[in-house]
Amino acid sequence: MLPLLPFVKICKIITKRNYVLKFLKEYMPFYKNYKKEIFFAIIGMFLVSISTAATAYLVKPVLDKIFIEKNIHLLYLLPLAIILAYFFKGIGSILQQYYVSYIGEDIVRQIRDKFLKHILSFDLNYFKTTHSGELVSRIINDINRIQGAVSHSLANLLRDVLMAVFLLGVVVYQNPKLAFFALVILPFIIYPVSIISKKLKKLSKEAQKQTAKLNKHLSEIFKNIETIKAFNAKKYEIKKFEELNLKYLKINLKTIRTQAILIPVLETLTASIAAVVIIVGGKEVIDGEMSVGAFFSFMTALFMMTDPIRRIANTYSRFQDAIAANERLKEIFNLKPEINSGNEKLNSIEKIEFKNVSLKYGDKKALKNINYTAVKPKIIGLVGDSGGGKSSFVSMIERFYDASEGEILINDKNIKNYDIFSLRDKIAYIPQNVHIFNDTIAANIAYGREINEEKIIEALKKANLWNFVKNLENGIYSVLNEGGSNLSGGQRQRIAIARALYKEPDVLILDEATSALDNKSEKVIMDSILNLKNKLVFIVAHRLNTIENTDEILVFKNGEIVCKGKKEELLKNCEEFKKLYSKS
């Protein structure tokens, strides 16, 4: 009983800290859809394990019957049996490889889809405060790490456990007493392995963090390449990158060192088993209690067992890597968006009312006690000092942010009651920074909707871009570069305006949408917009001439609407507007 005590203790430690089981339990629901694949993979595993045990078992008749008893019939039969054993092992291996890969690839595909869907439900604020490189690193690197664990590592683990069990069967069958001596030492292998694995898990988490930092830094460099070149900041960026890269190397080397310790530890411990077996088994063979064939079959099976056991240890460390990746993914999966959709479908927007609305970004109050009602049709201009709150005001209509105090009503009902998809469907928002997709002009304008050529041309005309597009070789099917780098700033803005008009929204929001245009182009576009029928239009502008013909002008200062009215009225009674007017 005494030698079993450490074994019991080790089992307790392993089950108590069994992150692997916890990890696999989380992924169990995915496996439900792969009954057929799992069936074939398990058949494969059994074939591999049984054939391996059979090859070890065959050592006994080969030695005893052929070499000692000199049985001529078995001389031809036994090699055939060995070939068959390897043949079935091969078939099993193919089955396992294919079906296991299939399961792993498909689960990972589902996780990627689920992850992106989840992330896209987050509030705008999340994206403003989280680096895109970090998110890409999670979607690509972390999920790939999990792929290995949920497919090959799991299958190899099962196969190796099966193989170890069958080989153990051979060992016990050949000599139970000798097996007892050999196996008493086995638990001593598990304990150091579990300690090293724990360290590997920690290191792996650090390495993943460092990879994300490298990605983040690289994507920042490529995104801001113009600024880097213009400010001669190449050396500065390279230095920053080198520091991160060096840290990454150090962590990886530490991981490699720790991994490298694992194998020698295992091998030394295995050698001690061999020593015990030779002493005890050799004595039995000398005393005639055991045949030479049985001894070598025993030894073969025992040494063959070290392979699956060593692989189990390796797989265990690979699991640590996947578990660390999984924890990082879970951090994001556990986040919930603060802005949630309502249930009521919104068919049209007739009226928007801000009732005592305040908006805070963290501790900073960007809007204070705003009261304003707009009824369709109306065109509203928003002006004021930089940082006055104009963009915040319009972005709340899309529910990019919810009111910290007060409420916004659409058609007299709280905006939060409405299905957010139907709400945004009725609004077209042209942000300060226009985004152009690497696709055709038509696809950029219809963005996410079906392409109707006539409507596209009409939108391009209203956005004063048709004369440019019609002269392009491929017209509306000309491909735009990522970020619109083959367009001028003004053309990019006009694409965005055409995109918004194509949507035929009830509410059109232009947030500095014409700032890059020359006066002539802007006038053509503003005329198109002023002629739009039955819409609510919000135009944020720094240039006062952009909004001078609107139905109403709102003047923002320090998060408040300080005046509102037509240009002529404001010029008479609004000091703030007069100041802005004199500056323009």
Ligand SMILES: Nc1ncnc2c1ncn2[C@@H]1O[C@H](COP(=O)(O)OP(=O)(O)OP(=O)(O)O)[C@@H](O)[C@H]1O
């Ligand atoms: N996402 C954000 N997180 C934290 N603070 C923000 C955020 N967006 C805006 N702010 C702050 O809120 C205030 C109002 O900003 P907002 O962009 O609404 O002003 P604006 O009138 O549109 O300015 P501009 O004319 O310069 O575009 C500013 O002080 C700004 O620094």
